[in-house]
Amino acid sequence: MIAKEWRDARWRFLVAAVPVVLVVFFLVTPYEDVVRMVEGIPGEDPVDIALRDISDLYYFGGLFVLLPLAALLGVTSISGEVGNDAIFLLLSRPASRTRLLLTKYAISAGVLLVAAVLGKVLVLAVAAARGYPIGQMQSTEAVLSVLVLWLGVLFVLGTALLVSVLFRSITASIVACALTLFLVFALPVVVAAFYPAGYASELALRLELYTYWMPAYYYYPDDFYSIGGFALTNFLVCLTAAVVPLLAALWLFNRKAY
């Protein structure tokens, strides 16, 4: 089962890996350029700016690669099995539905973790090759950024898995998953855009909507970078958001008739 799930996932992983490598090579600007840009800005340390740039690149790159990969891994998990009738082969064996779903989830989560780690390693390696003072980056900072981003992406994986259980057709699952993720990730932006004008604090409120109500906001442990503390809020929000759709998918899968 694990071997089969890994074989299913590895191609998606490889498809996602190619653009990542290309993007990282193109987007990491040489360290000398960063230093030149920072020169003349009083109070700015080029090392801090450069390391922050690297973290930002990892965060945004991670979002644009890991989110679709997580959605892709999750959305075909069950509806794919139903679509080719292989679900009957799996369900006719003495393996509980909980075990089947958790195995699929664990493999996908593992693939995403590997992708998150490799992405971080790749970004750091390319940055080091371009002269960034990577040695000054705290290792806990690097680990935490990977962990929180990965936990955050698990929300997408769980949501896609839930949709995959809900719908029998792969097409319906993909459409529903895309719609759900659009609503979740874009709704705060849409709400902010339609926020009534005329308030003095409009900009602040919009910013608040853009940030605190945006799931992806929590995937970036800003607390750690700004004050150096453990990003507990980010961690808890991401953990909760990861667990809830998984539990819902398990509940539904155990009751679903095939």
Add this chain to the structure above:
Amino acid sequence: MADTRAEEAVSVPESAAIQVRDLVVNYGHKRAVDGLSMTVPRGSVYGFLGPNGAGKTSTIKTLMGFRKPNGGSAKVLGYDIVNESLEVRARVGFASEVNSLYEGMTVPRICRLCRDLSRSWDQDLVDRYIGVFSLPADGKIRKLSKGQKAQLQLCLALGSNPELLILDEPTSGLDPVAQRAFLKVLVGDVAAEGRTVFFSTHLLSDIEAVADTVGIIKGGKLLVSGDLDGMRESHRVFRVVYAETPPDDEVRSLQTLPDVQEVEREGRGIKLRVRGDVETVERGLRERPYRVLDVDSTGMGLEDIFVAYVEDGHDR
């Protein structure tokens, strides 16, 4: 190698392989199985016969735990299908009417997948049946014919060394040669090993070829169930030849006899379809108020029995 757990699996002290009581299965507002009750004896080859949409697949899916019943209960090898579904599936081999194999896998790879998901696995047995069916041992599944895929599904169902095989329309869509090969193995090898085989079909030829017990289902209800020979004996066509053409009163009188299902004129005679106590009916036919020259009876073929029940639809 065979796992000893497989031997433990067959030692459940129950006389029936499958016992179903008042089973109800709904699809939304549509009732697919409507108070079905039946018993499948251990060691039998039970043909579950019914027209398309009769509720055969819904019954099997419920027995396998793919869906929960909306009413009633059922036990498979003594285990409750709802609360002990894992125990049921550990002891039952199942092959679906549809191709549920992973097309991209090879035969050894899908064997490994099924082994991983089973409590016990007898690869020697699987290999033996792969040999019996002359399946390519290392072939890609997508390159197999439809008949070979059905045969492979049977091999995989047998891999866990089950006491009971549940097959949903196993020969559906197979050409006559593949169908014959499949059934030959089913009855010649699988049933001969003492396993119970419960298979659904709408093909009378399948039942005639392998089943020793049959149940006919229509509209989600079991119309009749019993051993095939006994069923043939209790379903007979009588031809009564009179010395003179009998009046309409006689025809009406015959229609009122118990167990007479259908009466029709045939020249100077009358043809009757009877199901039930045929001996009593025969005695009654020989004691008519009109002079009877001959009373002849022949066993009904399964097709006649099936058609009689399905067209009639009377519960039995």
